[in-house]
Amino acid sequence: MSFINYATREIQLKIVYYGCGLSGKTTNLQVIHEMIADEAKGDLTSLATSQDRTLFFDFMPLVAEAIKGFQTRFQMYTVPGQVMYNMTRRLVLRGVDGIVFVADCQWDKMGENVESFDNLLENLKLQGDTLDNLPYVLQYNKRDLPSIAPPNYLDFLLNNRGTRRPTVNAIASKGVGVFETLNLIAQLVLNSFIRKHSGGAREQETRKEMVLM
Amino acid sequence: MAFALTHKDVHRLNRILQDLLDRSESTGCVVCDHSGYVLAQRGVDSQDPLVISALGAGVFAASRELARILGEDKFSAVFHQGERKSIFICAASLDVLLVVIFSNEASVGLVKLYAGPAADAVRGVLEDVRIRESTVQAPEHTFVLNLNEDVFVSQ
Numbered sequence: 475m476s477f478i479n480y481a482t483r484e485i486q487l488k489i490v491y492y493g494c495g496l497s498g499k500t501t502n503l504q505v506i507h508e509m510i511a512d513e514a515k516g517d518l519t520s521l522a523t524s525q526d527r528t529l530f531f532d533f534m535p536l537v538a539e540a541i542k543g544f545q546t547r548f549q550m551y552t553v554p555g556q557v558m559y560n561m562t563r564r565l566v567l568r569g570v571d572g573i574v575f576v577a578d579c580q581w582d583k584m585g586e587n588v589e590s591f592d593n594l595l596e597n598l599k600l601q602g603d604t605l606d607n608l609p610y611v612l613q614y615n616k617r618d619l620p621s622i623a624p625p626n627y628l629d630f631l632l633n634n635r636g637t638r639r640p641t642v643n644a645i646a647s648k649g650v651g652v653f654e655t656l657n658l659i660a661q662l663v664l665n666s667f668i669r670k671h672s673g674g675a676r677e678q679e680t681r682k683e684m685v686l687m
Numbered sequence: 688m689a690f691a692l693t694h695k696d697v698h699r700l701n702r703i704l705q706d707l708l709d710r711s712e713s714t715g716c717v718v719c720d721h722s723g724y725v726l727a728q729r730g731v732d733s734q735d736p737l738v739i740s741a742l743g744a745g746v747f748a749a750s751r752e753l754a755r756i757l758g759e760d761k762f763s764a765v766f767h768q769g770e771r772k773s774i775f776i777c778a779a780s781l782d783v784l785l786v787v788i789f790s791n792e793a794s795v796g797l798v799k800l801y802a803g804p805a806a807d808a809v810r811g812v813l814e815d816v817r818i819r820e821s822t823v824q825a826p827e828h829t830f831v832l833n834l835n836e837d838v839f840v841s842q
Contacts, residue, residue, distance in 0.1 A: 475690060475722065476690075477690050477691075477692075477720070477724040477726070478690070478691040478692070479691075479692050479697060479726075480691065480692065480693050480694060480697075481692065481693070481694040481696075481697035481698070482697070485830075486724045486725070486737075488722055488723065488724070506839070509841040509842060510839055510840075510841060510842065511840070511842050514839060516735045516737060516738060517735065517738060519738055519741070519742065521745075530745055530749075531741075531745065533723075533738065533741045533742070535735065535737040535738065536839065538838050538839065539833055540832065540833055540834055540838050541830050541831065541832060541833055542830075542831040542832075542833045543831075544830070547737065549723055549724075549737060549741065551723075551741075561752055565745065565748040565749075566745075568721055568722045569720070569721070569722025569723075569724065570722075649841070652841075653837070653839060653840075653841045656838075656839055657837040657838050657839055660838040660839065661834070661838060664832055664834070664838070665832070667830065668830050668831075668832060671828070671830050672829060672830055
């Protein structure tokens with residue numbers, strides 16, 4: 475659920491990075507925080523354990539002039555990937571406007587990817603949402619590692635819900651695919667917002683085509 | 688669907704918050720929802736209200752789970768005491784929180800005393816908004832994308 479403040483001319487939108495443990499969700503936000511201009515970002519707040527595993531969430535506000543006459547504030551969250559922190563994932567998912575599912579491409583992580591994706595569907599259902607109604611992007615991360623599944627196998631496992639969604643091949647630790655993912659989800663969320671608030675008639679084509687990779 | 692506040696709504700919320708600041712001698716306060724959205728704020732310009740809101744919503748959600756584990760229906764408020772500054776968070780409604788920040792020169796009792804009625808007043812404003820949104824056709828507003836290139840650029 476987005477939030478519009480007509481008095482301050484501000485729109486707030488919430489994007490959540492979801493995925494199994496150690497898939498690279500926090501790395502995505504860290505790279506964005508390092509590489510984006512100061513005026514477009516707030517502090518990156520990480521609630522992590524001593525082993526640098528996300529305990530509660532990472533949070534970073536981003537700001538853009540993406541809608542005429544309004545300042546658009548994106549609230550970027552990650553969830554803890556470890557199975558035992560499901561209650562926390564539910565809390566972070568509240569009011570979400572768009573999702574990036576970060577999949578770990580290593581063969582031995584396929585089971586965890588599928589489990590995490592099913593967990594996302596279940597948690598959305600519990601809050602009365604469905605992935606079919608939400609903008610989301612699949613990021614296939616860690617493409618530089620040996621023993622990884624090809625993108626079409628990841629599509630077969632995770633991108634098989636009627637309408638195919640955009641995917642991005644990424645090496646988040648090296649910054650590859652991170653901004654592509656960010657811009658894809660930002661544009662999808664913005665288009666969804668415009669569509670909901672303007673009856674679909676005024677949706678504008680954005681420069682970037684959504685390409686299934 | 689989005690939750691939208693008009694100038695009038697924001698003005699009413701700001702008056703409630705300013706009144707709370709004046710009476711309780713607090714330094715800042717934020718009204719946020721359980722998703723972490725900032726609905727209104729006074730006196731927290733030097734900090735980032737979005738971060739306060741996100742963390743405040745997280746803290747309060749965690750405390751609700753603790754309450755559930757202990758067999759309580761809910762904890763209606765959370766208080767964190769620091770050496771120089773403290774924070775008091777209470778529920779204005781099921782999904783809206785009032786976060787009050789105050790220096791230790793202010794009295795926590797005074798903050799609690801005035802935060803309750805302020806939270807009730809905030810709830811009243813938001814109930815009016817919900818009733819309006821469910822009964823009154825909102826004036827059509829055209830949102831237009833302002834994108835000639837990527838939303839975010841790496842440097």
